[in-house]
Amino acid sequence: MTSQFNKKSEAWSARFSEPVSDLVKRYTASVFFDNRMATVDIQGSLAHAEMLSAQKIISTEDYAAIQRGMAQIQSEIESGQFEWLLDLEDVHLNIEKRLTELVGDAGKRLHTGRSRNDQVATDIRLYMRNAIDQIADFLRALRSALIDLAEKNTDTILPGFTHMQVAQPITFGHHMLAYVEMFSRDTERMLDCRKRVNRLPLGAAALAGTTFPIDRERVARTLGFDEVCYNSLDAVSDRDFAIEFCAAAALIMTHISRMSEELIIWMSPRVGFIDIADRFCTGSSIMPQKKNPDVPELARGKTGRVNGHLIALLTLMKGQPLAYNKDNQEDKEPLFDTVDTLIDTLRIFADMAGGIQVKPEAMRAAALQGYATATDLADYLVKKGLPFRDAHEAVAHAVKTCVEKGCDLSDMSLEELQTYSPLIAGDIFQVLTLEGSVAARNHIGGTAPDQVRSAIVRARQKLTL
Ligand code: ARG
Numbered sequence: 147m148t149s150q151f152n153k154k155s156e157a158w159s160a161r162f163s164e165p166v167s168d169l170v171k172r173y174t175a176s177v178f179f180d181n182r183m184a185t186v187d188i189q190g191s192l193a194h195a196e197m198l199s200a201q202k203i204i205s206t207e208d209y210a211a212i213q214r215g216m217a218q219i220q221s222e223i224e225s226g227q228f229e230w231l232l233d234l235e236d237v238h239l240n241i242e243k244r245l246t247e248l249v250g251d252a253g254k255r256l257h258t259g260r261s262r263n264d265q266v267a268t269d270i271r272l273y274m275r276n277a278i279d280q281i282a283d284f285l286r287a288l289r290s291a292l293i294d295l296a297e298k299n300t301d302t303i304l305p306g307f308t309h310m311q312v313a314q315p316i317t318f319g320h321h322m323l324a325y326v327e328m329f330s331r332d333t334e335r336m337l338d339c340r341k342r343v344n345r346l347p348l349g350a351a352a353l354a355g356t357t358f359p360i361d362r363e364r365v366a367r368t369l370g371f372d373e374v375c376y377n378s379l380d381a382v383s384d385r386d387f388a389i390e391f392c393a394a395a396a397l398i399m400t401h402i403s404r405m406s407e408e409l410i411i412w413m414s415p416r417v418g419f420i421d422i423a424d425r426f427c428t429g430s431s432i433m434p435q436k437k438n439p440d441v442p443e444l445a446r447g448k449t450g451r452v453n454g455h456l457i458a459l460l461t462l463m464k465g466q467p468l469a470y471n472k473d474n475q476e477d478k479e480p481l482f483d484t485v486d487t488l489i490d491t492l493r494i495f496a497d498m499a500g501g502i503q504v505k506p507e508a509m510r511a512a513a514l515q516g517y518a519t520a521t522d523l524a525d526y527l528v529k530k531g532l533p534f535r536d537a538h539e540a541v542a543h544a545v546k547t548c549v550e551k552g553c554d555l556s557d558m559s560l561e562e563l564q565t566y567s568p569l570i571a572g573d574i575f576q577v578l579t580l581e582g583s584v585a586a587r588n589h590i591g592g593t594a595p596d597q598v599r600s601a602i603v604r605a606r607q608k609l610t611l
Pocket of ligand 1: 176263476
């Protein structure tokens with residue numbers, strides 16, 4: 147016990163007269179989750195040491211020793227040989243302690259002009275920058291898969307729904323491009339968040355800055371940050387960039403969840419619009435006929451935990467006085483789980499979307515039920531001079547008769563149709579077809595196959611963003 151205490155006590159040493167209990171040690175430690183920041187922690191330390199040496203705060207020999215030690219530590223971590231100690235609390239102290247073991251006093255000089263408060267804030271930002279770049283790539287992959295699926299289905303017609311009731315015919319390509327729009331805004335949001343992530347807190351030290359003649363801009367350049375954080379208190383205490391990231395992540399998952407909900411409905415045997423490749427589904431242990439859409443269902447479920455992480459971080463922040471408080475250590479698990487959940491979900495969805503098998507006959511059959519072209523009939527009458535409200539009323543009467551007779555508008559004879567309005571002529575039957583209906587919505591943002599083809603070109607161009 148005493149020897150373990152001695153090991154740990156090197157971080158704050160003589161001030162303490164008794165060791166913390168094992169329970170408190172476990173309670174306060176973060177090493178078993180923050181060690182995923184090891185590589186960025188080393189990267190940050192090397193940039194700091196390089197600056198200390200350039201500013202003649204440490205010697206070039208010390209800097210060389212730190213470089214050597216860190217290279218060794220990095221390879222120990224990569225090969226799984228590095229021994230993470232709970233006694234050393236977190237990733238920062240574990241690495242610093244090992245550095246001192248390897249290179250002696252040079253290791254002890256690394257922390258000059260720095261605190262774990264600005265160190266950890268820097269690490270999180272570096273970690274998040276990498277995560278955001280990966281997320282943006284996976285979002286692009288998902289968008290690309292959905293665009294490909296849209297391209298195969300520019301002319302595939304299905305019913306569009308409002309209130310879960312058949313509304314108007316649309317093309318499946320158009321429906322897929324709706325998600326492409328969402329995921330493209332999600333990409334923009336992530337890249338915008340990256341701008342605020344990419345600022346350097348290091349140099350703020352514990353909270354007030356440091357008495358050493360540091361060069362923060364040099365460190366920012368070395369680490370690829372766009373600029374430094376301009377207030378030392380703010381630099382160590384706010385996690386708004388992480389909250390913003392979690393909000394963007396929650397929106398992505400919300401889009402994924404809505405898409406999942408549709409995939410689940412479409413795959414239900416009663417609807418049968420699509421099939422999802424077997425490798426994304428599972429069977430039932432009791433009902434042999436089942437093929438369950440587990441991946442979309444889980445994604446819908448996991449959206450709850452990502453939304454929860456956003457609330458966790460907001461709540462973590464709201465009561466903290468400036469500057470750093472240990473509360474902030476609790477930012478990591480929600481953040482890391484958000485990153486993991488999001489990356490896995492996006493990767494799986496990009497793969498799954500590419501393999502969605504569309505069943506055009508089932509879609510078409512559904513679009514032929516529910517008077518999907520009633521609006522087209524009303525629009526036709528308007529184009530012949532009837533005010534829209536009157537046209538709406540005339541068509542409502544026609545639909546009422548069809549419901550009673552159990553037939554479609556297009557099943558009525560011309561004479562029958564004309565009883566609802568004398569403006570109806572023989573050209574109405576083309577208007578009432580599904581193809582006529584979608585082709586007529588021929589403007590930017592409309593569902594006409596020609597528009598979907600142009601939208602695909604635009605969406606592909608935007609993939610570079
Ligand atoms: N593990 C800590 C964290 O994640 C590092 C900063 C500790 N700073 C302190 N003053 N105790 O926030």
